[in-house]
Amino acid sequence: MKRRAVANPLALAVLCGLLLEPMHPYEMGRRLKETGKDRNIKYNRGSLYMVVEQLGKAGFIAEQETVRDTARPERTVYALTDSGRAELYDWMRELVARPEHEYPRFGVALSLLGVLAPDEAAALLGERLTALDREAADIRADTAAAKEQGVLWVFLIEEDYRLALLEAEHRFVTALIDSLKAPEYARAWRAVFEEGET
Amino acid sequence: MKRRAVANPLALAVLCGLLLEPMHPYEMGRRLKETGKDRNIKYNRGSLYMVVEQLGKAGFIAEQETVRDTARPERTVYALTDSGRAELYDWMRELVARPEHEYPRFGVALSLLGVLAPDEAAALLGERLTALDREAADIRADTAAAKEQGVLWVFLIEEDYRLALLEAEHRFVTALIDSLKAPEYARAWRAVFEEGET
DNA sequence: GGGGTCATGTAATAGGTTACATGATTCT
């Protein structure tokens, strides 16, 4: 199966934006930040111009006109092509229906947790718990505020998802701390990692 | 706060590997795959040689000797330096104690879910559920097998973590499907996305 | 003894991030 011509998620956001109406790159970026989608789609201007160029080459979007507003730099307005629209839907379908293997940072930490002494690991995980709490509180506050403003729930599910993951991680870490504190583990750990050292 | 000289998680795995004993890059890679750590730390040979070079430049590891085994290509054996050991612990501590903002693929999908018609979205999410089940089953089978072989639980927690996330996502998706099926949503969606089109 | 694949690296390319540049607008 051949890869997508443009793989960066930011490109998907661009296609999605252009579904509504043609616009110039900077405007896409502005909306991304404005609607908070940049919390779930990594955004930076450099990459944006890059993917716009790539999308152009792939024929998914096309320059529509070049406006010179006097004053501002010349802005090129892009529009979605038919094949771009097709790509958008195809990509979305894949993203929704098929989980992809990912590499969360915490998974890395856990893979190598063995190198830390049990009590230190437990303490650090304690710190993580409070950080997780803070994050969750932030998300709850943000979405509550947005709901008050009348934003539809569909436009907030990403944050609900984040919350669900956060809560799951919280439970997991809590349990893990307990396991680490079991004295048999401390003994086993010392046996493995401090063989000749003490 | 200045970034780490080498940021790729693969580098952390290298430092960790060299903590046990000096070795040459290919060997590090072999062990990574062998111990299954490559499920949580993205591995490919090109990147490996890259990070080894970077780690060398940063002074975290040093060439120890160059063995010519006749036959095989010349292999360079690396060893951890003191500053490398320090970096390893510092990095691990940060990784464990501080959650980082991440961009899971499914979050992207959810951010843009609105573009899909409600019933199609629900159907696709149904597909995802079965995929999630399959993944979870695989992980359970793998860890059960490993435990039988006598692997310590600490070396399997990454997979437990994955499972926890997978289960949380499963619950989330299940609930989401229900919400999408509510007829008010279908009506609202059509109002927004098909204004003049029908 | 020719066709895989193991072991080991290097080099070419593509992708993404940071830094730089510049005119307009707004704040104090």
Add this chain to the structure above:
DNA sequence: AGAATCATGTAACCTATTACATGACCCC
């Protein structure tokens, strides 16, 4: 008026991934 910030893009630099290369061993 000078400082900060917005609006907009380009270019330089790093990082990561793919492709290429090569000699051994292993299998029928």
